[in-house]
Amino acid sequence: MKRKYFGTNGIRGVVGERINPKFVSRMSSAIASYMLDKGTMAIGVDSRISSPTLKNSIIASFLANGIEVIDVGMVPTPLLQFAVPFLKADMGIMVTASHNPPEFNGMKIIDSDGIEIDIHKQIQIEQQYEKEEYQYVSWNENKKTAKMDVSTEYIEQIINLVDFEKIRKKNLTAVVDGGNGVGSLITPLLLRKLGVKVVSLNCQLDGNFPGRGVEPVPDKLSLMNSITTEIGADFSVAHDGDADRAIFGDNKGHIHFGDKSIALFEKWVLGQSDNKKFVTPISSSSIMVDIINEEGGEIFWTPVGCIYVSRKMIEKNCILGGEENGGLFYGPHQSVRDGMMAAALMAEILANSEKSLNELLSDFPHYYQRKNKLQCPENIKEDVMQYIILNAEEAEEIITIDGVKLLFSDGWTLIRPSGTEPIFRIFVEAKTAEKADVFMKNGLELVRNAIEKSIGKLQKPT
Numbered sequence: 001m002k003r004k005y006f007g008t009n010g011i012r013g014v015v016g017e018r019i020n021p022k023f024v025s026r027m028s029s030a031i032a033s034y035m036l037d038k039g040t041m042a043i044g045v046d047s048r049i050s051s052p053t054l055k056n057s058i059i060a061s062f063l064a065n066g067i068e069v070i071d072v073g074m075v076p077t078p079l080l081q082f083a084v085p086f087l088k089a090d091m092g093i094m095v096t097a098s099h100n101p102p103e104f105n106g107m108k109i110i111d112s113d114g115i116e117i118d119i120h121k122q123i124q125i126e127q128q129y130e131k132e133e134y135q136y137v138s139w140n141e142n143k144k145t146a147k148m149d150v151s152t153e154y155i156e157q158i159i160n161l162v163d164f165e166k167i168r169k170k171n172l173t174a175v176v177d178g179g180n181g182v183g184s185l186i187t188p189l190l191l192r193k194l195g196v197k198v199v200s201l202n203c204q205l206d207g208n209f210p211g212r213g214v215e216p217v218p219d220k221l222s223l224m225n226s227i228t229t230e231i232g233a234d235f236s237v238a239h240d241g242d243a244d245r246a247i248f249g250d251n252k253g254h255i256h257f258g259d260k261s262i263a264l265f266e267k268w269v270l271g272q273s274d275n276k277k278f279v280t281p282i283s284s285s286s287i288m289v290d291i292i293n294e295e296g297g298e299i300f301w302t303p304v305g306c307i308y309v310s311r312k313m314i315e316k317n318c319i320l321g322g323e324e325n326g327g328l329f330y331g332p333h334q335s336v337r338d339g340m341m342a343a344a345l346m347a348e349i350l351a352n353s354e355k356s357l358n359e360l361l362s363d364f365p366h367y368y369q370r371k372n373k374l375q376c377p378e379n380i381k382e383d384v385m386q387y388i389i390l391n392a393e394e395a396e397e398i399i400t401i402d403g404v405k406l407l408f409s410d411g412w413t414l415i416r417p418s419g420t421e422p423i424f425r426i427f428v429e430a431k432t433a434e435k436a437d438v439f440m441k442n443g444l445e446l447v448r449n450a451i452e453k454s455i456g457k458l459q460k461p462t
């Protein structure tokens with residue numbers, strides 16, 4: 001069933017348009033009446049200019065619904081996700097628009113286990129929102145807000161999960177680019193507590209995000225890279241606006257977006273543990289499989305989206321999850337992506353290695369990837385997928401967890417319908433650049449044919 005308000009990660013939009021005090025208040029009442037029969041809600045906000053306004057509106061709505069509120073303040077999303085089970089709250093709301101531009105904001109709804117609510121619950125909340133039947137409590141049953149800071153406990157938990165002594169002895173230096181977001185509040189402090197010398201960049205909270213923008217894309221990280229090489233730092237790390245993701249740069253000032261840094265964590269964590277179960281979305285690189293084969297582990301594929309990875313980790317008792325966008329999920333800490341945990345684990349990996357980060361990452365095989373997209377009307381997307389499945393003759397295996405993934409002996413092609421736009425995304429990977437170009441050419445041709453045939457079928461008189 002299609003959702004109207006929830007996207008891949010909660011509800012988001014431009015403030016003053018969809019996202020305004022009235023909307024978040026009504027949505028909060030819908031959440032309160034669907035999810036909780038009284039109880040407690042924990043709330044956190046990111047550094048956006050509109051966050052305090054929206055927070056006040058959300059809190060008012062929950063109190064009027066008879067629900068206690070714990071305000072954990074301005075925090076990264078993973079810290080709120082830690083706080084919900086830690087404080088035994090029944091749910092959490094993070095006011096954030098993650099990596100979106102400053103004019104955006106939104107709500108991530110966290111379940112009692114610290115993981116974002118699943119699609120089934122999202123649909124129920126939307127139905128409740130549309131019905132607009134709220135039961136505000138009487139005047140003398142309105143609840144109160146308590147303020148609590150759990151950052152010390154959160155940092156302590158991370159420190160207890162890495163080899164503190166080893167990291168301290170290594171005398172590492174790191175550059176942290178907080179991107180003016182809430183990661184700035186935790187990562188420099190955490191790394192310093194671990195004995196890492198930290199040079200902080202864009203770590204002043206500012207809802208205009210004037211430093212390098214909210215999203216840590218490689219071409220916005222050149223200052224972080226040049227500082228790293230200038231001062232001879234061992235690594236650098238950049239967060240998105242709510243710091244659930246971490247993008248790493250090496251000692252030579254090269255950014256490793258996603259797959260390779262996740263592969264490094266996979267190799268380290270699986271190599272140390274008896275639990276060798278790893279979860280990753282269907283779009284991840286074959287490097288993940290190479291490491292699973294090396295370490296004798298087990299891999300579980302999910303649809304694209306962090307909620308699927310988290311839920312699969314719980315279901316299969318996995319130790320680690322990873323996404324190519326820089327999302328790292330470390331089970332012993334919490335089964336959600338956490339940019340601070342990733343930074344601490346990176347320090348641990350480097351403290352245990354004679355090699356530099358550049359050398360460690362160069363050891364991995366290189367795969368060539370290509371991305372493209374094609375316009376496709378919404379109403380034929382299902383037919384297009386069926387056509388692809390029936391006509392991908394050269395594929396050795398077809399996986400349909402999310403879109404259609406065609407596996408070949410020397411690479412793969414993933415064809416996914418967008419959930420929000422009338423397009424198909426085509427994503428390929430191969431061992432050589434030439435082969436990747438061939439896969440993309442074939443993939444585009446296959447999707448074009450499928451669209452043409454599906455439109456033809458639609459126009460045929462019955």
Ligand code: MG
Nearest residue numbers: 098240242244
């Ligand atoms: Mg984020």
